Amino acid sequence: GAGVSQSPSNKVTEKGKDVELRCDPISGHTALYWYRQSLGQGLEFLIYFQGNSAPDKSGLPSDRFSAERTGGSVSTLTIQRTQQEDSAVYLCASSLDFLSGNTIYFGEGSWLTVV
Amino acid sequence: AQSVAQPEDQVNVAEGNPLTVKCTYSVSGNPYLFWYVQYPNRGLQFLLKYITGDNLVKGSYGFEAEFNKSQTSFHLKKPSALVSDSALYFCAVSPPGSARQLTFGSGTQLTVLP
Numbered sequence: 001g002a003g004v005s006q007s008p009s010n011k012v013t014e015k016g017k018d019v020e021l022r023c024d025p026i027s028g029h030t031a032l033y034w035y036r037q038s039l040g041q042g043l044e045f046l047i048y049f050q051g052n053s054a055p056d057k058s059g060l061p062s063d064r065f066s067a068e069r070t071g072g073s074v075s076t077l078t079i080q081r082t083q084q085e086d087s088a089v090y091l092c093a094s095s096l097d098f099l100s101g102n103t104i105y106f107g108e109g110s111w112l113t114v115v
Numbered sequence: 116a117q118s119v120a121q122p123e124d125q126v127n128v129a130e131g132n133p134l135t136v137k138c139t140y141s142v143s144g145n146p147y148l149f150w151y152v153q154y155p156n157r158g159l160q161f162l163l164k165y166i167t168g169d170n171l172v173k174g175s176y177g178f179e180a181e182f183n184k185s186q187t188s189f190h191l192k193k194p195s196a197l198v199s200d201s202a203l204y205f206c207a208v209s210p211p212g213s214a215r216q217l218t219f220g221s222g223t224q225l226t227v228l229p
């Protein structure tokens with residue numbers, strides 16, 4: 001597609017439920033990133049995928065968070081047993097590859113509200 | 116580890132006046148520097164980047180930024196602000212190598228007053 005596509009755009013869930021957020025990167029981009037932006041906060045790195053390499057999960061805040069990337073393209077971020085502090089915008093991004101000069105392009109985000 | 120500072124949480128400017136959004140950085144080696152803009156309830160949009168070459172970088176929507184190595188700064192500028200420029204602006208830096216190490220500043224809310 002023309003840009004990074006994320007779904008759902010908005011999700012309201014009850015505390016304790018699991019949620020899945022989907023990201024479809026720009027075609028041909030091998031690097032994919034997930035960030036979290038909480039209200040009034042900056043961007044928090046969560047996880048990074050590069051091609052077939054093992055993902056960098058160093059930013060995941062707890063073991064309730066996991067992500068996978070199938071076929072080197074679409075990625076799913078899963079939050080188990082959601083808590084109210086998980087309420088945030090989850091931003092997916094992609095770049096041509098992992099080299100730092102390449103521009104990282106962001107999707108519109110998935111706005112998660114845990115009630 | 117690298118870091119980015121955006122010293123102003125909020126910048127107000129009158130429409131038609133020049134605007135500056137400040138950014139300073141700390142990184143080992145030559146930095147790669149980026150500016151992104153976030154409009155309300157939207158994702159981040161890429162504005163411009165400095166990799167190498169001319170210190171003055173021109174980007175989208177009439178924005179430009181000047182890389183100053185001695186002052187470790189990368190301030191975003193625009194000669195004449197528009198009300199539609201009102202948004203949240205993020206500066207980001209990464210060292211040469213992996214984009215995984217891209218670090219964002221805390222953001223500056225720009226408000227252009229009519």
